[in-house]
Amino acid sequence: MHDNRPTSEDRVRRFLREMLPARRHLATAPLTIEAWEVPGEPVPFEQARHQSYTPVSVGDRWGRPWSTLWLHVTGEVPAGWTAGEDRDIELQLDLSFTNMPGFQAEALIWTPEGETVKAVNPYNQYLTLEPGERVDYYLECAANPNVPGDWTFAPTALGDPATAGEDPIYDLTTLQLAWRSRSVWELEQDVVALNGLMHTLPEQSARRFDILRALGEALDAADPDDLHGTAPDARERLRGVLEAPANASALTVIATGHAHIDSAWLWPLRETKRKCARTFSNVCWLLERYPQLTFSCSSAQQYQWIRDEYPGLFRRIAGHVAAGRFVPVGGMWVESDTNMPGSEAMARQFLHGKKFFLDEFGVETRETWLPDSFGYSAALPQICALAGNDAFLTQKVSWNQYSTFPHHTFQWEGIDGTTQFTHFPPIDAYNGQLTAAELAYFEENFKDKGASHLGLTPTGWGDGGGGPTREMLASAERFADLDGAPKVEWSTSCDFFDRAREDYEEPPVWNGELYLELHRGTYSSQIHGKQGNRRTEALMHDVELWSATAAHLVDSFAYPHEEIDSLWDKLLLLQFHDILPGSSIAWVHREAEQSYEHITERGEALVAAALEALGDDSGTALTANSAGRTRRGVAPLALAAPAAPGAAPQVEEAGGAVTVRTDALQVTIDERGLLTSLREGADGREAIAPGAAGALLQLHRDAPNAWDSWDIDEFYRHVHRDLEAEGAPALTRAEDGTVQVAVTYRTRAEGAAERPYEGMPSVGTGSRITVTYSVAPGAAALGIDLDVDWHERKKVLKLAFPLDVRAAVMSSEIQFGHIDRPVPVNTTADFGRFETCAHRWVRVAEADYGIALANDSSYGHDVRRVLREDDGGTTTVVRATVLRAAQFPDPLAEEGRYRLRYAIRPGAAVGEAIDLGEDLNQPLRTVQRADELAPVARLGDGEDAGGSARIQTVKLAEDRSGDLVVRLYEAEGRRTGTTLEVPGARVLEVVDLLERPLTAGAPLGHRAARTEGSAMDLALRPFEITSVRVRI
Secondary structure, eight states: OOOOHHHHHHHHHHIIIIITGGGSEEEEEOOEEEEEEOSSSOOOHHHHHTSOOEEOOTTOEEOOTTOEEEEEEEEEOOTTOOOBTTEEEEEEEESSOOSSSSSSOEEEEEOTTSOEEEEEBTTBOEEEEOTTOEEEEEEEEEOOOOTTTTTOOOOOSTTSTTTSOSSOOEEOOEEEEEEEEHHHHHHHHHHHHHHHHHHHSOTTOHHHHHHHHHHHHHHHHOOGGGHHHHHHHHHHHHHHHHHOOOOTTOOEEEEEEOOOOOSSSSSOHHHHHHHHHHHHHHHHHHHTTOTTOOEEEOOHHHHHHHHHHOHHHHHHHHHHHHTTSEEEOSOSSSOBOSSSSOHHHHHHHHHHHHHHHHHHHSOOOOEEEOSSSSOBOTTHHHHHHHTTOOEEEOOGGGGOSSOOOSOSEEEEEOTTSOEEEEEOOTTSOSSBOOOHHHHHHHHHHOTTBTTBOEEEEEESBOTTSOBOOHHHHHHHHHTSSOTTSOEEEEOOHHHHHHHHHHHOSSOOEEESOBOOSSOGGGGTSSHHHHHHHHHHHHHHHHHHHHHHHHHHHOTTOOOOHHHHHHHHHHHHHHTBTTTTTTOSOHHHHHHHHHHHHHHHHHHHHHHHHHHHHHOOSSOOEEEEOOSSSOBTTBOTTOEEOOOOOOOOOEEEEETTEEEEEOSSOEEEEOTTSOEEEEESSTTSOBOBOTTOOBSEEEEEEOOOSSOTTTOOOGGGGGOEEEOOEEEEEEEEEOTTSOEEEEEEEEOOOOSSOBOSSTTOOOBOOOOEEEEEEEEOTTOSSEEEEEEEEEOOSSEEEEEEEEESOOOSEEEEEETTEEEEEEOSOOSHHHHHOSSEEOSSEEEEEETTEEEEEEESSOOEEEEEEEEOTTTOOEEEEEEEEEEEOOOSSOTTTTOEEEEEEEEEEETOOHHHHHHHHHHHHSOOEEEEOSSOBOOSSEEOSSTTTTTTEEEEEEEEOTTOSOOEEEEEEEOSSSOEEEEEEOTTOSEEEEEOTTSOBOOTTOTTOOOEEEEETTEEEEEEOTTOEEEEEEEO
16 A cells, blocks of 8 residues: 555645635624723723714724723624524624734623623634624723733833833724534534544554545545535544544543633733633533533632622522532632742631632532642641642642652642642643643653543633633544543543542652742742731731730620631732732732732731720730740730840950850851851850851842743852942941841942833842841840842842751741751752742751741742861851842832841751741730730640640631631641640630531541640640630
8 A cells, every 4th residue: 555644644734724714604794893992991891881982893903002992793693694503603703813822802792781791712702693683792802912922031011001002902803793614613623633633643553544544535525615515424434433432441531621810910900800701701601502511610719709790690600500510629719829828828718718619609629729839838738638628739840840740640748647639630731622632642641540540631721711612622522432542521620539539549649848840939029029928927817816815805896807808818819829929010019019008007907906905094015925935025925014135235346347145146247247157155056157157148140041030040050249248347236235237238230221111210220238137135046137229130139148067958937837858969859949938937957956047028048068178067058039130021020129137046946946937027016004914825834835836826716606716736847735725715626727627537637635624635746737616
């Protein structure tokens, strides 16, 4: 047999490229189009409907960046246009779409009565109509600019409406009626599926030859002059190869409809609301026409937006939820970052998210759904389980730069030993299309095949793409049971996880974090957002603690449930995985700053109201200690007179150097303004490496290959400059006796200042940094404050401490505990972990000696070991990432003035590292009250009564019963026993994060060893979280 495959395959390609697209429609007809351009921000339909519309034509320019154009489209379906199995009628709209699935213009179709119909997106440009229908629709067209362009990551003016320009950026390319040949479209789907499958098969596969022969016969039968009439015969020639069943050993692909919509990113929050409305309208439209389709949708916040602003659409969604086809997943308020949110905030993502789904739909999610976040904290498995979730999904780890994760289905074990059954979709994406190539990749890539036989594929375009398309549905139909490919079926993620557990009897276990070897710069980008997050998290802790205390003790005080919930919702939204990480456009981050200011203003007002209710007019000043340990002699969570400060530090100056000493600390700042000695008291071990200096400011070039605000690439470490101070250190003493030593640095502008686009301020003009060291009376730690006026481009600033310890790991605080990451670089994964995230502190140590570095807003850190040639010792260099200066997507991301605070403590145990971080982040407050006030809840009585347990949160119950909820955790990684005492308590009960009883024998059953009166004895395993509901 002669081999004519190249010619035959080229024939098929040209048929798909040229013949089919030109013959999809039997006829077209024009429509009458009128338009009204919204002068400012988007307006509701009811307002738009009553405006004065003017005639426009196909081909007209439209759409200033970020503007909205309303089109009123009228007309009639021509007489004689029929619809049935072989043809249908459509309204078609092209807003100048490119081949990108999103990141551009979109539209939402409305009826004159104000009901949403469906979306118009780049791969979803139609609305099906009925024969003889009178066409009367309003189209809300969003002129969202293509911010990423060709993904060159160059600075752009498009991320801010003030700089985006006033000229229209789109054409009204198509708006017409079309009489579509359903027969031609179905033939196209057959050929696309089979041609795609053919190219995934081995060159000499008999199945490949069978398909190519059938395609040739189909093309012979397809008459270009009457493709509509001959398409059924052509399809008949393909029936045999389309009906050949899949192999018995074929894998199963569970497809679930999906549309990953970033809650903000390259568009502002207001546009996300409209993206959700467009996508959800489109999904409802599909669900009403395709009974096999299911759709998985996370993020309670997005549902709330629809409920509040599109009530008719929300009712449609609720109906599909009740039918089990529009499926809430994830149980979180948003798909948040999981590296940086604090302990309570991470718990609240689930509390607020799951509570919304339960209240609105009566649905409890079981899987955590985070396909796109930038790595996953090792604290998550326990938090997820305590929220009632038992499965976890992501695909992001497939983006690793260096190492390849060894599993797609496995048990993920957290820092406390809790596990979550976890799945990474083998397509390594969350916007599946169910093409033949994608299905072949699924099978080839699936790392657990042989032991497991099925995987999940979230299917549909996100971020303005509208979710699943009819082409995806057609592909799923053809690949349901097709020889040479995995079998595809529609179902839900919950069904998938149930079946996967049954299928995979002994899945492997992965312990620890799911670190992403990418997007490491997000720990440090947009520092104002990092500071806003850290400070408002601490503030919400105080709001709840003092409000709960006042509600418990003062009859006239009403706990502000509604405002607390509202403030938490705002804070949780800001932890979305492109807002808190700092990877959104300027518009998003400007609004985030405003939200943090609002949370701060209202949160401080609530704290003030609670402390005022607890206080009196005696004029006696007491200290309010909201921390989980005694400070300044004030018990945890109590109001009391503070103990007298320790003795004032002693100061010695010699040769331009300054030595400051307390009973617990001795430091030396040399004439360069650097830290050359750090000891526990005068006779303590030296922490600074021989010949080295700490608190060293190091400036690196920071120009990653891509993803500017997201990434720090490894090669940034190759070149840096140690900054040198201008002038000698300045010594002062504050009124409270604190000794301060200040030194100032300036960076120089390297090359000419830049204005990447017209109207942009100059960047790269150089920065001014003042470092102030402080030693308070009786201090055991050195405070280091940075006042930075930052004006750099593509730079990263590090604060370095070369320490005389041989550390095997660096301990870093995460939610409800800490994680130990290896310092030596032995493996590819170790090499890829060159920048890591920590919350309030990091610690490096030998067996009997540790050094802790705490911060008030820095999350990014790095650590490395250096062998010293002179004495053979080891220096461990710990660095905090202070500031970056990325230029995409926000070209002015870090411009401005910032204050950052650090503290370093020699000889610090883990508990003392926690204390150090708490001191920097949880300020003491003052209240006027005559007599001291005992805490509303405490751990035991006497010295070290709590062991290593700490109270994290005190609040009132969500159900507004007045019950108190106390959340505590084991903080140091060891077993401990403690007694929770709540004066006046009648009932104490261990509950989950949703404040429901944890039954005895539950997988996470926190065992109460004894409950007697107002006390409960608890035995906690390392890093165990326990929530106790208290009825008083």
